[in-house]
Amino acid sequence: xxxxxxxxxxxxxxxxxxxxxxxxxxxxxxxxxxxxxxxxxxxxxxxxxxxxxxxxxxxxxxxxxxxxxxxxxxxxxxxxxxxxxxxxxxxxxxxxxxxxxxxxxxxxxxxxxxxxxxxxxxxxxxxxxxxxxxxx
Numbered sequence: 087x088x089x090x091x092x093x094x095x096x097x098x099x100x101x102x103x104x105x106x107x108x109x110x111x112x113x114x115x116x117x118x119x120x121x122x123x124x125x126x127x128x129x130x131x132x133x134x135x136x137x138x139x140x141x142x143x144x145x146x147x148x149x150x151x152x153x154x155x156x157x158x159x160x161x162x163x164x165x166x167x168x169x170x171x172x173x174x175x176x177x178x179x180x181x182x183x184x185x186x187x188x189x190x191x192x193x194x195x196x197x198x199x200x201x202x203x204x205x206x207x208x209x210x211x212x213x214x215x216x217x218x219x220x221x222x
Contacts, residue, residue: 087125088177090118096185096193103189110188116180120193125174128196135200136208147175163216 100117104110123131126142133140145153154171157164185191 087174088122088179089125089128089174090122090179091128091196092117092119093194093196093199096191100185100189100191103191115184115188117184118178118180118182120182120185120195122179122182123196131197132200132203135197136203136206138208147171161216163218165212165215 096119097117100115104113104115129142151168151171154166154168158167185193
């Protein structure tokens with residue numbers, strides 16, 4: 087399964103330019119970031135950016151689904167759902183050259199846009215989310 091993260095500023099820029107350009111009127115474009123990544127690559131990259139170094143343990147989909155259903159009912163605030171697992175079960179990609187070719191925009195690589203994650207207490211944020219409390 088492959089994903090293609092697109093930085094929100096690149097998305098907004100391309101949408102704004104598409105609205106301003108008559109040539110893009112009534113057109114459909116599949117857009118995505120400049121690279122295809124697996125979910126494991128994304129998790130490892132984000133984990134490294136926030137300073138968490140853990141070994142990822144692969145779990146077979148039926149067991150992961152059963153665990154997710156259990157956690158959804160036990161801890162409803164946990165940021166995981168069966169819907170999310172279904173989303174991750176298939177590729178979600180677009181051609182790599184749409185933004186550069188159509189909008190002359192080179193989107194940022196995923197690893198280049200993670201600085202905003204540093205300096206946050208993500209463990210505390212997770213606990214607050216699970217407990218249903220708003221961040222301070």
